[in-house]
Amino acid sequence: MPTRILPAVGEADAARSVTTLLSQLPDAEPVAPVADSTQLVDTLARLAAESVDELPEVVVVHERIGPVPALELIREVALRFPAVGVILVTSDASPGLFQAAMDCGARGLVTLPLGYEELASRVQAVSQWSTGVRRHLGHGGDVFTGAGGxxxxxxxxxxxxxxxxxxxxxxxxxxxxxxxxxxxxxxxxxxxxxxxxxxxxxxxxxxxxxxxxxxxxxxxxxxxxxxxxxxxxxxxxxxxxxxxxxxxxxxxxxxxxxxxxxxxxxxxxxxxxxxxxxxxxxxxxxxxxxxxxxxxxxxxxxxxxxxxxxxxxxxxxxxxxxxxxxxxxxxxxxxxxxxxxxxxxxxxxxxxxxxxxxxxxxxxxxxxxxxxxxxxxxxxxxxxxxxxxxxxxxxxxxxxxxxxxxxxxxxxxxxxxx
The missing domain is CATH 3.40.50.300 (P-loop containing nucleotide triphosphate hydrolases)
Known part of the structure; x- marks a missing residue:
């Protein structure tokens, strides 16, 4: 089954670059990118209202997304859509940012400039994690699966x-x-x-x-x-x-x-x-x-x-x-x-x-x-x-x-x- 990937990238050139590379990944099904945090949350909310199975397995958030800062956006997505795995794309590879991203709920971090191998590895791992979470949700559990109140x-x-x-x-x-x-x-x-x-x-x-x-x-x-x-x-x-x-x-x-x-x-x-x-x-x-x-x-x-x-x-x-x-x-x-x-x-x-x-x-x-x-x-x-x-x-x-x-x-x- 293909992995559905939703890129959230604010800049047009960066969005094209990310989408092009994602489309080259095996079994990847990137969807049209969203340009800001508002569109991302709205898109996920609309899909979740239909069914948790309609949500993409992976969301790729670029560090320069706005208007909500990337880490705060990741935290909101992780809280409202726990079956979605988030990958942060950033130029900062420091341990401090990596820890902050994980604390906010990111499942992976990929550094700029993007490389095929690193991106493919992260997407595959996050997709497998997301699939496991959805399997768990299908058997109940104290996890909120709706679009948010x-x-x-x-x-x-x-x-x-x-x-x-x-x-x-x-x-x-x-x-x-x-x-x-x-x-x-x-x-x-x-x-x-x-x-x-x-x-x-x-x-x-x-x-x-x-x-x-x-x-x-x-x-x-x-x-x-x-x-x-x-x-x-x-x-x-x-x-x-x-x-x-x-x-x-x-x-x-x-x-x-x-x-x-x-x-x-x-x-x-x-x-x-x-x-x-x-x-x-x-x-x-x-x-x-x-x-x-x-x-x-x-x-x-x-x-x-x-x-x-x-x-x-x-x-x-x-x-x-x-x-x-x-x-x-x-x-x-x-x-x-x-x-x-x-x-x-x-x-x-x-x-x-x-x-x-x-x-x-x-x-x-x-x-x-x-x-x-x-x-x-x-x-x-x-x-x-x-x-x-x-x-x-x-x-x-x-x-x-x-x-x-x-x-x-x-x-x-x-x-x-x-």
Whole structure:
């Protein structure tokens, strides 16, 4: 059986060189190369959604791939697609880089300029490894084989607009519908998900910050299992320790959660940090919560522009949800859309804080009454974003859910030029 090889090479000349040499290998079946990290992850996700057997046995990653650095890309591929063997092509043959590549999950390293014998040997070894892993997966095992869960970040246009309430209720809606769901508090200095859910905890996201290889067991030790079924990864009790969570650590943590849960909701708070920026960049859907007042909408516009300047997220790739909405307000969702240049959810959240006050004060937000119009709106928002599974009677003949638009990924929107 031929070995399917997917090259990920950013430069056109290098891509032609790599593809030409791969095509000369015995029993090799190189496919069209991808030009950046975004296309690589999207391609693998699409194939994995069909079947693990559709994935290529080998992925060849060139050292100058972008925008995600090669080692971080290898780590993400290894976490999300464990049946794929990755080979790093690099001009650096130092033991330090070799060790770093292996720590990130690479199965081999080939030095530049490429040589036929070295490449053939590595491809053959990695292909055999990949085949063995797939044989093991066919008999079960505690290994994630899907394309990875959906990541939704929830950020605030300013403090006090309802970011955490939104994040918690979206996660609860996803969990209640039957999706395995993790809720990550990435508001590292002021995160209070633990207070909203009355949780006493010892471990937090900081405990994962210095770990280079987050295994399922290590992740499980850091996660708090809530009575609602949610897996909680909480902000540190000592806010100053939030600085220990770098953008690189955030990428690893979000990737690890994505590899184990169908839905990952991340509360990023209202203050931009490197870790929060990394989460927003990685997200399939980035929500920005605002209220219909001048100060908050100005804050939303400022945030959208900052994300764009820092190349975290384009305005058209950001989705705003209007909280505390009333029909009498001068600022309506259509105006928010024009001011910010973003998409705005069809679902708005009504201004009925009195429904929330008792459960918030008691730290029992998960016990919010089903008759609450705020809860109904936020759970409807979860449906609009494609985070909930509908009952069988709500499915169309083609298998799509009514009102389920799905969460359009950042990467796919970039590929389509959106």
């Amino acid at each position: 959906t990541v939704v970040t929830v950020s605030g246009a300013k403090g006090g607009v309802g970011t955490t309430v939104t994040a918690v209720q979206l996660a609860l809606a996803a969990q209640a519908s039957g999706r395995t769901t993790a809720l990550l508090d990435m508001d590292l200095q002021a995160g209070d998900i633990a207070s909203y859910l009355d949780v006493q905890f010892r471990r937090s996201v900081v405990d994962l910050a210095a770990i280079t290889d987050i295994s399922p067991r290590v992740l499980a030790d850091a996660v708090f299992r809530h009575d609602s079924g949610l897996a909680l990864l909480l902000a540190p009790g000592e806010g100053e320790r939030g600085e220990e969570v770098t953008d690189r650590a955030a990428r690893q943590i979000v990737s690890a959660l994505r590899s184990r849960y169908e839905t990952v909701v991340v509360d990023c708070g209202a203050q931009l940090t490197g870790a929060g920026a990394a989460a927003v960049e990685m997200a399939d859907t980035a929500l920005l919560v605002t209220t219909p007042d001048v100060i908050a909408v100005r804050g939303a516009k400022r945030t959208v522009r900052m994300w764009d300047r820092l190349q975290i997220r384009k305005a058209e790739e950001t989705t705003i949800v209007v909280n505390r909405h009333t029909r009498a307000a001068e600022i309506q969702p259509a105006l928010v859309r024009r001011i910010t240049g973003t998409a705005v959810t069809a679902t708005t959240v009504p201004a009925h804080f009195k429904e929330l006050q008792a459960v918030v004060d008691a730290g029992r937000l998960h016990e919010l009454d089903n008759r609450s119009t705020v809860k109904q709106a936020l759970w409807a928002l979860a449906g609009e974003l494609g985070l909930v599974k509908a009952a069988p009677e709500d499915r169309r003949a083609g298998g799509r859910l009514r009102g389920d638009r799905g969460a359009v990924s950042l990467r796919r929107r970039r590929d389509s030029g959106g």
